[in-house]
Amino acid sequence: MSAVADVVVVGGGVIGCAIARRAAQGGLRVVVAERATPGMEASFAAAGMLSPLAEADQPGPFLDLLLRARSLYPEFAAALREETGVDVGYGDAGTLYLALREEDEAELEHRFAWQSAAGLGVERLDEAQVREMEPAASPATRWALRFPGDHQADNRALGRALWGAAARAGAEFRLGADVVALLHEGGRAAGVVLAGGERIRAGAVVLAAGSWAGRMEGLPRPVPVEPVHGQIAALESIPPLFRHVVDSPRCYLVPRSEGRILAGATVERLGFRKAVTPRGLVGLLEGALEIAPSLADAAIVETWAGLRPGTPDGFPILGPDPDIPNLHYATGHFRNGILLTPLTAELVAGVLLGHPPDASLAPFGIQRF
Numbered sequence: 001m002s003a004v005a006d007v008v009v010v011g012g013g014v015i016g017c018a019i020a021r022r023a024a025q026g027g028l029r030v031v032v033a034e035r036a037t038p039g040m041e042a043s044f045a046a047a048g049m050l051s052p053l054a055e056a057d058q059p060g061p062f063l064d065l066l067l068r069a070r071s072l073y074p075e076f077a078a079a080l081r082e083e084t085g086v087d088v089g090y091g092d093a094g095t096l097y098l099a100l101r102e103e104d105e106a107e108l109e110h111r112f113a114w115q116s117a118a119g120l121g122v123e124r125l126d127e128a129q130v131r132e133m134e135p136a137a138s139p140a141t142r143w144a145l146r147f148p149g150d151h152q153a154d155n156r157a158l159g160r161a162l163w164g165a166a167a168r169a170g171a172e173f174r175l176g177a178d179v180v181a182l183l184h185e186g187g188r189a190a191g192v193v194l195a196g197g198e199r200i201r202a203g204a205v206v207l208a209a210g211s212w213a214g215r216m217e218g219l220p221r222p223v224p225v226e227p228v229h230g231q232i233a234a235l236e237s238i239p240p241l242f243r244h245v246v247d248s249p250r251c252y253l254v255p256r257s258e259g260r261i262l263a264g265a266t267v268e269r270l271g272f273r274k275a276v277t278p279r280g281l282v283g284l285l286e287g288a289l290e291i292a293p294s295l296a297d298a299a300i301v302e303t304w305a306g307l308r309p310g311t312p313d314g315f316p317i318l319g320p321d322p323d324i325p326n327l328h329y330a331t332g333h334f335r336n337g338i339l340l341t342p343l344t345a346e347l348v349a350g351v352l353l354g355h356p357p358d359a360s361l362a363p364f365g366i367q368r369f
């Protein structure tokens, strides 16, 4: 049996669903092929920080991409609420980055220097100012940076909202559809082949399969995405311990509205294995208590692990293939896929809808590898 669509999107994480939503809203017939349940892989496992300043190491196209993505979030969250009734928990309290040890200070000094020179609104706080803003921060805090523009969202709610919004816009979801190969015809992508042999024919293919993006047969070139394992522990935090996301060079704590605080995350290369491990958990909990000693008796309410889609340079792979222009990449979002979701959707769906590729896509093309 064959189905026909304008676009088939491979993968129903936040990236695939967001592209499907925009493309369907633009009038295209969209099929999302998802081998399991939308939004349940990296998109479910994330911590939901929207943190250009905590994530970027220097000015440049990647920081510009992150900042532009963040600027879209308020409107994006409001639109999803209107379309689906789901509140994606967008919060703008900002992030504190603590120097807790002498050796942390050089990194904070470096960040403060380049970010203030670039006019990014970073603030320097002394220990008393930190304790006034967040009394539960460790007395070992030496000083801190505040990134007022680093925000957060509830990524699990975001996954649900995007699935609902894409379906409402008319995208068809094929669940249990495991894509095994790209179909070619006359030098162009013609759709995908599912395990079991079914073909979904389409005028364009979007590869949004997260860590698995390089595993299909028939791709015109290697897609250098590898899984980067991350573990998180959720602790009970009632009443809320912090208002800000509170970060250190070893751990971050993300307050969530449902009375939990997330301690994350490990960064490990374990292949496609997902596991919460004693080593991972011990490191996270030590890092959490270093930031907030009063968490020592908090209940551990959930632990999980997920796979970030990593690339050799840590930047996403976005835009059309240079040889097969109707094959579009939207993967490799590594640590910033939640933040980059609305912008990735605008940029990739823009090309699908016939607009000229936005200039900001150029540094992130697959041809850089």
Ligand SMILES: Cc1cc2nc3c(=O)[nH]c(=O)nc-3n(C[C@H](O)[C@H](O)[C@H](O)COP(=O)(O)OP(=O)(O)OC[C@H]3O[C@@H](n4cnc5c(N)ncnc54)[C@H](O)[C@@H]3O)c2cc1C
Residues within 6 Å of the ligand: 010, 011, 012, 013, 014, 015, 016, 033, 034, 035, 036, 037, 038, 039, 040, 041, 042, 043, 044, 045, 046, 047, 048, 049, 050, 177, 178, 179, 180, 208, 209, 210, 211, 212, 213, 229, 230, 231, 232, 264, 265, 305, 306, 307, 308, 309, 330, 331, 332, 333, 334, 335, 336, 337, 338, 339, 340
């Ligand atoms: C522990 C952790 C913490 C993180 N914290 C943050 C954070 O604070 N802020 C932030 O911005 N980002 C964060 N991230 C990164 C973010 O989660 C990812 O970059 C983002 O979710 C990637 O989304 P995706 O849709 O590309 O991938 P995924 O969510 O992994 O979705 C890929 C989908 O493709 C499907 N699929 C794969 N292969 C096939 C196939 N062959 N056929 C059909 N379907 C297929 C999968 O089933 C899956 O549903 C974190 C990630 C982790 C693991």
